[in-house]
Amino acid sequence: MAGTKQARRAPADKYDERRNQLAESALQTLGELGYARTSLREIANNSEFTHGVVHYYFADKLELIVYCVRYYKARCVTRYDAVVDDSTTPEELLDAFAAKLVETLREEAPMHRLWYDLRTQSMFEVKLREAVLMIDQTLEDMIWRVVSKYADLCGRPPAMTPHAAYGVLDGLFQQALLGHLTGDAAAVDAMAAQVHELMPLMVTPAAA
Template sequence: MPTKEARRAPADKYDERRNQLAESALQTLGELGYARTSLREIANNSAFSHGVVHYYFSDKLELIIYCVRYYKARCVTRYDAVVAESTTPEELLDAFAAKLVETVQEEAAMHRLWYDLRTQSMFEEKLREAVLMIDATLEDMIWRIVTRYAELSGRPTSMTPHAAYGVLDGLFQQALLGHLTGSADAVDAMAAQVHALMPLMLAPAVDAAGG
């Protein structure tokens, strides 16, 4: 009787190896950035030879796009528990801010790579489709937070998904920059700003008299 391994489709094994290469490459990419990373550099910092890397990815651009898609596919579920488990607007704000702080502190290199690629996509046309797709999924992720906060607050949001994402992403990017350049209070300031800004995304309250 064939073993489970023997029954696996070649395509599954191919995708599994590409995922392994992505895991290995992400650290190098996060440390060196888009411009300074080559397939050979990735191979030199991994358990895979340059020939193996080149077999699964035709060039650096293909590998980088795959890596970021692979990483962001996990990121977009990061706040699902915040949405599902929060029962008050204050609880949601606390959990959301804490999760933002955690990801800046623990995964700064990956976020730095993302912002690097997003900037590069303004010049590198081949990057744009992937960057726009990933950006849209991140916008959806943030919108789930904003709309849940509005629901718990009992007031509609006054923002569009695009505007809400722009505000919070800009705040996150500034905190990341501060964290990477040694600012001791960058992440705490971000958390405080999340608490200050989120209420401003709600429509004005209407008093009982309708005024």
């Protein structure tokens, strides 16, 4: 019986595996060209897959892009878990969080650029909105786990709502990304310094 169930699952597993392979391949092209300039054919031309194969697994560019970003962000939202779990002091958490922001910005700038591109496009492309809003919420939740742990380690409650904390830190990250992509060598380190300055303001002041 177990063998039968495994055999029945195999086609679906293989289908999902191929979609994931296509997503991995497509993300590089999307990160380089952006939403507007990328087509299914362009993705196929820059991968080991034919245009027919890409079109078989994804009906159109929009479906592929949404799948790609969901696939990528599903991995992103766990990258700060170790920061939260391993930090034992506010200073340790703040240092680890800022370092992780710097690392992901420098190493995965094209993917973050694609994310901000799609978030802007969702204001015009209705079919993108559900996925973008869902991903945005998972990112907000991720940031709030960091802020909440920082507040706990400080022994004081947060002074901001989750939405406000995410808006502040995401804004800093986006500005640093723009600076990094346009050749500002100081942008990334400036972001880390600003995170160190702003995080203490996200918890209520200590009693006098």
